Amino acid sequence: MGIGVGLLKVDLLKYECKCDALVGITNNGIDVSEWDPSSDEHIACHYSADDLAGKVQCKISLQKELGLPIRPDCPLIGFFGRLDYQKGIDLIRLAVPELLEDDVQFVRNRVW
Structure with a gap:
């Protein structure tokens, strides 16, 4: 098994089928009760x-x-991780050319 198997399943499906109907949040090991946007x-x-x-x-506040x-109405895409294949940067690299055809905003974490 590779690293992060299954974590990006929704994102990959959305990228492959190019449909707007899929919505997903990967929790990647965080406590979803603590990071629950409803509370x-x-x-x-x-x-x-x-x-x-x-x-x-x-989104406006951010x-x-x-x-x-x-x-x-502009898509806001965030990436918070090392620029490493273990964090999925290879998938982002594949998607960037198509993403740049549209009007998007990118956010990435700072390197400390």
């Missing part, structure tokens, strides 16, 4: 899979905090 006190608004109303406000143009 997280550290985000601008709460939301859940059943009620996404607050998600746009969270765009403001990062100094990005406020664009609720």
Whole structure:
């Protein structure tokens, strides 16, 4: 078995079928009860899979905090990990040319 087997399944399906219907969050070992957007006190608004109303406000808040143009309809793509194949950078590298054909915002973690 390879590293991260199954963690990116939804993302890979979305990339391969190029459809907008798939939505997924990979938890990659985090405690989903602690990092639950329906109750997280550290985000601008709460939301859940059943009620996404607050998600746009969270995105706008993040765009403001990062100094990005406020664009609720623009896809915001985040990558938080080492630039290493173990973290899926090879998959991102494959997707970037197609992503750059559209209007997107990229966010990546700082190197400390």
